[in-house]
Amino acid sequence: MSIAYFNGEYLPLDAVRISPLDRGFLFGDSVYEVIPSYGGHFFLLDQHLQRLTRSLAAIRLPSPYGPTQWRERLDGLLQRNADPATPDLGIYLQVTRGVAPRDHAFPGEVRPTVLAMVSPIRPLPATTRRQGIAAVTAPDQRWARCDIKATTLLANVLARQAATEQGAQEAILLRDGHVTEGAASNAFAVLEGVVVTPPLTATVLPGVTRSLVLDLARNAGYPVCERDLAASELQRADEIWLTSSTREVLPVTRLDDHPVADGRPGPVWQQIHAAYQHAKSEAHTSASMLPPEGM
Ligand SMILES: Cc1ncc(COP(=O)(O)O)c(C=O)c1O
CATH class of the missing domain: 3.20.10.10 (D-amino Acid Aminotransferase, subunit A, domain 2)
Structure with missing residues (x-):
């Protein structure tokens, strides 16, 4: 089982629990990135983080982390999933507006939900x-x-x-x-x-x-x-x-x-x-x- 990053913690992917009241689930009120890594190194990470910042700004969701914090968290994820059998990994990263009673308008005080998980990238057949x-x-x-x-x-x-x-x-x-x-x-x-x-x-x-x-x-x-x-x-x-x-x-x-x-x-x-x-x-x-x- 691969390791995921979820709201500040690293845990097995199947141990992640997302609330039914999460606005990502209810409204698709969320943005994402898919970031490739090859042999344990990210490829074009800065560009992906810049686009994430742009997407978050476009939906008026304050970024939960700055670029250095994102890097640290994503590096931690890569290190925990290091496996010579799958050297190339795509990181799926999603940020939702968080968990709140269902109402279309933005909730007042809410903490964004952050999930990052990996899957293998296979070379072009x-x-x-x-x-x-x-x-x-x-x-x-x-x-x-x-x-x-x-x-x-x-x-x-x-x-x-x-x-x-x-x-x-x-x-x-x-x-x-x-x-x-x-x-x-x-x-x-x-x-x-x-x-x-x-x-x-x-x-x-x-x-x-x-x-x-x-x-x-x-x-x-x-x-x-x-x-x-x-x-x-x-x-x-x-x-x-x-x-x-x-x-x-x-x-x-x-x-x-x-x-x-x-x-x-x-x-x-x-x-x-x-x-x-x-x-x-x-x-x-x-x-x-x-x-x-x-x-
Ligand atoms: C609709 C759409 N367009 C373009 C792309 C390619 O974007 P990128 O090269 O940043 O992966 C994607 C990637 O998933 C996509 O979903």
Whole structure:
């Protein structure tokens, strides 16, 4: 059983008890992060903590901890879950507005609930590297503030389930004829040598991986364009990718049951994937863990 962090304590995940009056449970009144770690080192932790701060501010929930306290707590979690069999872990971190009698308006005095738990990140399977993944397009039925990493994910769940039922691994969401993002990922297309991704508006999560991938593409010399991406452009894209912290950069080779270009992961993806693996290993060798607590 893995160890979780819950309101100031480390305990086995199955010993965590969450109140039925928790506003995260009742209203989805909460935000979250998913932070990857490789070989015991966080990857892009500062960027994830900055986005957490932004999400908390957007829902007017004072952050229970500052950046150093978050780091200490998350480092403690990684150390307690260290296991050579699963060197790479994703940390799921959720902050809810806390426990109070059920009423939509914010309660007066309430302590936020903080939960962090881990799950293994598996390397990209060789078949995915060779063959890519299938995706389907689906209507974007989410709310108007998708830039907040809120736990109210029902529309994302339904879109991902629709994709799964069609034998695909992700749904690419369309709003007003344009791509917003994936059900749990950001979307990219390569069109005539240009790496295109939708701009950061209220309908797109500012993905940490998205930002790194844009930098990697620029550094590799590709023109990069953050602009509206029409659904019709996906049909003639040379490459389509989906990015997220745990699935990294995935090449989409089938869309709505049609091959994307020649149906194989493209050369730009190959290069960006390699650059991403390099960035991970660099962070691993240059990162220094905080000393264990008490030192
Ligand atoms: C809706 C949505 N968009 C984009 C992303 C990718 O964000 P990141 O790269 O920060 O993991 C996620 C990740 O879960 C997501 O849920």
